[in-house]
Amino acid sequence: MSDNLIEIRDLSFAYGRKLVLKGINLTAHRGQVIAIMGNSGCGKTTLLRLIGGALKPTSGSLLVDGVDIGRLDQDALYRLRRRMGMLFQFGALFTDMSVFENVAFQLREHTDLPEEMIRDLVFMKLNAVGLRGAHELMPSELSGGMARRVALARSIALDPMLIIYDEPFAGLDPISLGVTGNLIRRLTDTLGMTSIVVTHDVQESLKMVDYVYFVSEGVIVAQGTPAEIKASDLPYVHQFVHGEENGPVPFHYPAPDYALDLGLAA
Amino acid sequence: MIEALIENVRGIGRRTIDRVWRMGVAAHFFVLVFLHSGPSFRRFHLIIREIFSAGVLSLIIILVSGLFVGMVLGLQGYETLQTYGAEESLGVLVSLSLVRELGPVVAALLFASRAGSAITAEIGLMKATEQIAAMEMMAVDPIARVVAPRFWGAVISMPLLAALFSAMGVLGGYLVGVVLIGVDAGSFWSQMQAAVDFKEDVLNGVIKSVVFGVAITIIALFEGYDAPPTAEGVSRATTRTVVTSSLAILGLDFVLTAFMFRGV
Amino acid sequence: MQRATLDLWVGIFVVAGIVAVLFLALKVGNLGGFDNSETYEIRASFQNIGGLKARAPVKSAGVVVGRVAEIGFDSKSYEASVTLKLDARYPFPRDSSASIMTSGLLGEQYISLDAGGEEKMLVNGDTLKITQGAVVLENLIGQFLYNKNDSQTDSAEPVQ
Numbered sequence: 211m212s213d214n215l216i217e218i219r220d221l222s223f224a225y226g227r228k229l230v231l232k233g234i235n236l237t238a239h240r241g242q243v244i245a246i247m248g249n250s251g252c253g254k255t256t257l258l259r260l261i262g263g264a265l266k267p268t269s270g271s272l273l274v275d276g277v278d279i280g281r282l283d284q285d286a287l288y289r290l291r292r293r294m295g296m297l298f299q300f301g302a303l304f305t306d307m308s309v310f311e312n313v314a315f316q317l318r319e320h321t322d323l324p325e326e327m328i329r330d331l332v333f334m335k336l337n338a339v340g341l342r343g344a345h346e347l348m349p350s351e352l353s354g355g356m357a358r359r360v361a362l363a364r365s366i367a368l369d370p371m372l373i374i375y376d377e378p379f380a381g382l383d384p385i386s387l388g389v390t391g392n393l394i395r396r397l398t399d400t401l402g403m404t405s406i407v408v409t410h411d412v413q414e415s416l417k418m419v420d421y422v423y424f425v426s427e428g429v430i431v432a433q434g435t436p437a438e439i440k441a442s443d444l445p446y447v448h449q450f451v452h453g454e455e456n457g458p459v460p461f462h463y464p465a466p467d468y469a470l471d472l473g474l475a476a
Numbered sequence: 477m478i479e480a481l482i483e484n485v486r487g488i489g490r491r492t493i494d495r496v497w498r499m500g501v502a503a504h505f506f507v508l509v510f511l512h513s514g515p516s517f518r519r520f521h522l523i524i525r526e527i528f529s530a531g532v533l534s535l536i537i538i539l540v541s542g543l544f545v546g547m548v549l550g551l552q553g554y555e556t557l558q559t560y561g562a563e564e565s566l567g568v569l570v571s572l573s574l575v576r577e578l579g580p581v582v583a584a585l586l587f588a589s590r591a592g593s594a595i596t597a598e599i600g601l602m603k604a605t606e607q608i609a610a611m612e613m614m615a616v617d618p619i620a621r622v623v624a625p626r627f628w629g630a631v632i633s634m635p636l637l638a639a640l641f642s643a644m645g646v647l648g649g650y651l652v653g654v655v656l657i658g659v660d661a662g663s664f665w666s667q668m669q670a671a672v673d674f675k676e677d678v679l680n681g682v683i684k685s686v687v688f689g690v691a692i693t694i695i696a697l698f699e700g701y702d703a704p705p706t707a708e709g710v711s712r713a714t715t716r717t718v719v720t721s722s723l724a725i726l727g728l729d730f731v732l733t734a735f736m737f738r739g740v
Numbered sequence: 741m742q743r744a745t746l747d748l749w750v751g752i753f754v755v756a757g758i759v760a761v762l763f764l765a766l767k768v769g770n771l772g773g774f775d776n777s778e779t780y781e782i783r784a785s786f787q788n789i790g791g792l793k794a795r796a797p798v799k800s801a802g803v804v805v806g807r808v809a810e811i812g813f814d815s816k817s818y819e820a821s822v823t824l825k826l827d828a829r830y831p832f833p834r835d836s837s838a839s840i841m842t843s844g845l846l847g848e849q850y851i852s853l854d855a856g857g858e859e860k861m862l863v864n865g866d867t868l869k870i871t872q873g874a875v876v877l878e879n880l881i882g883q884f885l886y887n888k889n890d891s892q893t894d895s896a897e898p899v900q
Contacts, residue, residue: 262613264609264612264613288615289615291612291613291614292614292615294613295613295614296610296613296614298606298609299606302605302606302607302609302610304602304607304610305605306598315616316614316616319614319615319616320615320616361610365614521743521747524746524747524750525746527753528749528753531750531757532750532752532753535753571768575764575768575769633753635757635761636754636757636758636760636761637757639757639760639764640756640757640760642760642764642768643759643760643764643768644760646763646768668768669767669768669769670804672768672769673795674765676795677769678764678768678769681764682761
């Protein structure tokens with residue numbers, strides 16, 4: 211068994227004629243937390259959807275646990291997905307089910323476990339995210355941070371080998387932010403999983419990840435450990451880490467000359 | 477001038493192609509729902525849940541409307557029939573119009589706006605909040621888990637609701653005609669029984685309501701599943717469900733009536 | 741909502757729906773009649789059936805004893821051939837006669853069966869020999885006017 215859970219080689223993807231990802235190379239070792247960063251619209255989410263098998267690569271290979279996910283048929287893909295978890299941006303909890311039923315969902319769908327065992331498993335997962343006491347609540351009664359944690363409990367219900375997080379820090383207060391970050395790290399370590407975090411929250415993620423990839427306009431522009439990234443003097447990374455207004459990513463959307471638009475040109 | 481004309485014709489063509497293409501997609505969706513219905517019958521409580529939200533929650537509006545439609549039929553029918561001295565036929569008029577037409581059609585129209593729109597909004601919202609995508613990522617087929625139970629729940633509910641509507645309507649007609657106005661109860665019922673045939677009228681009415689149920693539900697499910705995942709997209713899809721399924725009900729009613737009662 | 745409450749409500753709904761269908765079938769419709777009991781078929785030819793339709797009632801002494809099953813046209817005799825489905829509980833003598841009547845002035849048309857005197861009873865597939873077709877209103881009026889004319893021009897002859 212290879213040490214690499216995910217191996218992406220020369221991956222390209224196009225929506226119609228628009229090339230979104232161009233020759234991505236990315237490796238994730240087992241047990242690591244990998245961050246994929248980049249400004250909005252750089253193709254991060256597309257990359258996640260490719261790893262999840264929701265999209266098929268235009269060219270290149272994408273191996274998850276040694277299987278090329280782009281070449282799987284529906285059944286094989288669904289079998290592989292049972293060993294993957296995904297945390298959506300706002301949790302995507304099932305609004306018509308209680309917290310308990312949300313976490314129990316996959317156990318009920320994919321296993322024939324007796325009710326008592328499902329109960330025990332659900333309480334274990336909810337306890338891991340600190341929300342055992344909230345099992346009777348409906349998703350509408352949860353705060354954003356709690357919903358995120360319930361969703362996390364739901365995605366680890368079947369003890370997956372890989373969890374993908376889509377913007378897990380978006381719209382959270384500083385406390386929930388820290389809690390979620392710690393949870394991701396702790397669960398990855400205790401459950402022996404691999405985590406891929408797509409985010410643009412630099413400060414929070416640099417605290418807990420093992421390796422960072424920077425994506426800009428469909429290509430990987432920088433990579434390294436958090437320490438390397440912090441020390442990096444690449445203009446793009448520098449701008450991103452320090453949140454500067456101008457740099458390789460301009461403040462202005464490409465436009466004709468300002469004076470021309472205002473009718474001031476001769 | 478010519479340019480504008482060509483552009484208009486091109487617009488018509490584009491819209492036609494879009495419509496036909498969408499109908500094709502909807503038909504494919506219909507087939508998919510059928511193919512993925514197995515699991516929901518193995519786990520029947522999923523369907524029971526949907527019978528509750530489609531059927532039980534529509535009960536009040538169906539029962540009340542049925543009663544009032546029957547009462548109005550009783551009043552109006554009496555006014556007309558008594559000018560020919562045929563007020564004993566009130567039962568026939570009320571029951572035939574309900575069992576053959578009004579029961580299935582009005583119940584279906586109410587069902588489309590009550591349950592159909594709810595289905596579209598629910599599924600559209602599940603899509604907008606990524607619940608459908610989450611389900612797919614959990615290796616659960618949303619068509620089998622979300623769409624198929626709703627389909628069967630609604631299709632089972634529809635004929636029951638239509639029958640309840642007709643039954644309430646007949647009772648309403650009875651209330652107004654016999655209790656209020658004083659038409660002879662014996663001839664009200666006996667004339668009705670002589671004129672209404674089980675196979676020709678009652679059963680055909682049931683068949684109609686089943687067909688309407690299938691049409692409404694598949695339109696509602698498809699619109700919800702196909703809706704753009706935004707608040708605006710979902711609200712538009714909900715409106716479209718009510719409009720499209722109402723038109724479909726009336727169109728299908730004409731076709732079915734032409735087949736069932738022609739030359740009888 | 742609790743699973744048990746949900747089940748209860750759905751149960752009530754389904755039972756109510758089935759009761760409604762039964763109500764429509766038995767109380768509103770005619771399923772309680774002879775439709776599900778044994779029947780036998782006999783045939784009768786009429787010169788004119790007027791507005792008779794399939795499923796019209798067959799009555800004897802005012803009681804419904806059967807229904808018109810099928811209406812066809814005999815291209816040899818140029819007459820209408822009508823198949824009647826009669827309830828097996830009501831046997832009729834072989835020389836019974838059938839006539840097409842109208843209930844009320846403008847009501848539906850039905851077949852009236854008048855029992856004959858013979859001892860042998862009709863069996864499945866028999867044909868009625870004595871029939872009386874429908875009275876067509878136009879013919880009646882025409883006849884009346886014609887007779888009136890006659891009686892005016894030749895008052896010596898009594899009106900028949």
